[in-house]
Amino acid sequence: xxxxxxxxxTPPKLDPAEYQNLQAADPHNGEKMFWAAQCAGCxxxxxxxxxxxxxxxxxxxxxxxxxxxxxxxxxPDKQEGIGDWSLVDFANAxxxxxxxxxxxxxxxxxxxxxxxxxxxxxxxLHRYIMTLPPSSTPSKxxxxxxxxxxxxALSFWKQLFFSDAPRVQFTNASPxxxxxxxxxxxxxxxxxxxxxxxxxxxxxxxxxLAGGPNPDGEGTIPDITPGSKQIGxxxxxxxxxYLETGFTPEFDTVGGSxxxxxxxxxxxxxxxxxxxxxxxxxxxAQ
Numbered sequence: 472x473x474x475x476x477x478x479x480x481t482p483p484k485l486d487p488a489e490y491q492n493l494q495a496a497d498p499h500n501g502e503k504m505f506w507a508a509q510c511a512g513c514x515x516x517x518x519x520x521x522x523x524x525x526x527x528x529x530x531x532x533x534x535x536x537x538x539x540x541x542x543x544x545x546x547p548d549k550q551e552g553i554g555d556w557s558l559v560d561f562a563n564a565x566x567x568x569x570x571x572x573x574x575x576x577x578x579x580x581x582x583x584x585x586x587x588x589x590x591x592x593x594x595x596l597h598r599y600i601m602t603l604p605p606s607s608t609p610s611k612x613x614x615x616x617x618x619x620x621x622x623x624a625l626s627f628w629k630q631l632f633f634s635d636a637p638r639v640q641f642t643n644a645s646p647x648x649x650x651x652x653x654x655x656x657x658x659x660x661x662x663x664x665x666x667x668x669x670x671x672x673x674x675x676x677x678x679x680l681a682g683g684p685n686p687d688g689e690g691t692i693p694d695i696t697p698g699s700k701q702i703g704x705x706x707x708x709x710x711x712x713y714l715e716t717g718f719t720p721e722f723d724t725v726g727g728s729x730x731x732x733x734x735x736x737x738x739x740x741x742x743x744x745x746x747x748x749x750x751x752x753x754x755x756a757q
Contacts, residue, residue: 482569482626487559493591501599504592506738508585508658510600512731513542516608527552528606533579537672538615540579548605561597562590568629575625577613583674584660586635592658632673638662639679639754651750654743659736664692664728681757690727698756710748715741 505511511519514527529544546552553561560571568575568582576582585593618624638656641648655661666674667683682694693701702710709720714736717725725733736744 482567482573482575482629484563484567484569484573485559489590490558490562490594493594496598497595498599498602500592501595501597503739503743504588504596504658505599506735507654507743508588508596508660509732509735510545510596512735514545525603526606527600527603528608529610530608535579535672537619538613540577540613540615541611542579543610544606544608545600546603546606547601548607551607551609552605554601554605558594558597562593565593565596568625568633575622575629577615577622577625578628578672581660581663583633584657584663586633587637587653587657589653589657628671628673631671638676641753644753645749647746647749648753650743651746651748651753654739654747655750659747661695665695678757680751680754685728694757695751696754696757697752702751703756707745707748707752710751711741711744714739714744714747 510527511524513531513533514529515524516526516528516530517532519526527544527546529542531542533540533542544552547554549555556564556571563569563571564576564580565582565585566588567586568578568580570576588596613620637652639652641652644652662674662680665680665682666676667678667681669675680694680696682692682699685692693699695702697703702713705713705720713719713725714733717730717733717737719725736747
């Protein structure tokens with residue numbers, strides 16, 4: 472009984488063999504994944520602009536009903552950042568939500584989406600991050616009270632809500648839609664804000680991209696499916712334009728927490744923005 476209890480609380484890790492026969496890391500693709508995954512949006516210092524967005528010293532506050540989580544330093548600094556993490560350490564954090572210490576990471580890190588990232592893209596992203604400037608800024612401690620600070624309990628949370636399955640099942644979808652699905656459901660982690668959550672913080676996948684309460688505490692995050700009153704009538708080209716420029720078809724500008732998202736995604740090639748738009752036009756309306 473005791474052994475079974477320990478196993479139940481032990482977070483599963485990746486098989487290191489999955490990373491032994493990959494191609495050499497491509498930092499150029501890693502940079503693309505960096506912007507797609509919006510790493511700077513949380514891990515750059517709050518208010519950082521320009522080149523300072525590449526200094527991943529952390530500090531951004533993610534406020535929730537369970538406490539306040541602070542994005543950690545993930546710069547290549549060996550003392551305060553992740554400079555001494557191996558590729559497998561990094562992949563376990565990104566895709567399994569497990570740190571090098573073997574403890575569960577809080578799902579403020581959207582590993583529930585990053586789990587759908589391809590191993591090669593994770594390797595490329597790791598390589599790119601290791602080329603960025605180190606920062607010696609210590610990570611801030613999370614402000615989480617009992618019982619939510621009991622990390623082993625997250626193993627049970629993962630059993631309930633952690634899945635690498637596609638969020639939408641397509642038949643005979645175009646390569647463009649499939650690329651968009653990968654970007655939205657995986658590195659882009661759009662569903663983490665645009666999908667409502669249940670009382671335990673799990674995504675309600677039957678309401679995929681239907682919108683929900685703003686995690687920042689004010690207003691709501693919009694429905695971005697074809698049934699949306701806000702973007703449901705936008706064409707795919709208009710959605711891609713919005714992601715590229717920050718302007719809506721009505722010449723309004725992006726606002727709120729979407730500002731950082733749009734600025735990150737604007738670094739992607741136009742073909743990827745068009746793929747995201749094609750996917751958003753193809754998902755079931757909510």
